Amino acid sequence: MSIQAINVRNQFKGNIKEIIRGDVVSEVDVQTPWGIVTSVITTRSVDDLGLVVGTEVVALVKSTEVSLAKL
Template sequence: MSVQSINVRNQFRGQVREIIEGPVVSEIDVETPSGLVVTSVITTRSVKELGLAVGQEVIALVKSTEVAIAVP
């Protein structure tokens, strides 16, 4: 399956900047060329299966049914 065939319209290309690995889930920070940092929480098993590493080029796929905004 290619990225083009995935039904996710919000795609951000970037580099893995940090991986905070936990026993069950891990946080992955991806920095886009414009400097935007997208953080994903995925299973640690997926981190290993994907072979994710700092500096690796990836695509962050964002699909959400709700985005909340709060005013400070």
């Protein structure tokens, strides 16, 4: 399967570093050149996608709100 077009502009290509499985949801850590991106997805999706440590993925980030704090 390949993605031909997508409207999400924030895309981070990387490899799965760790999967913390839960009964219903799992945390998936993706190592990117810019750091780790963590996604919380259903455990069923982890299984359906065949995700394992080392799998190459693209983390797609789309949000209606991004909050900033001045340091």
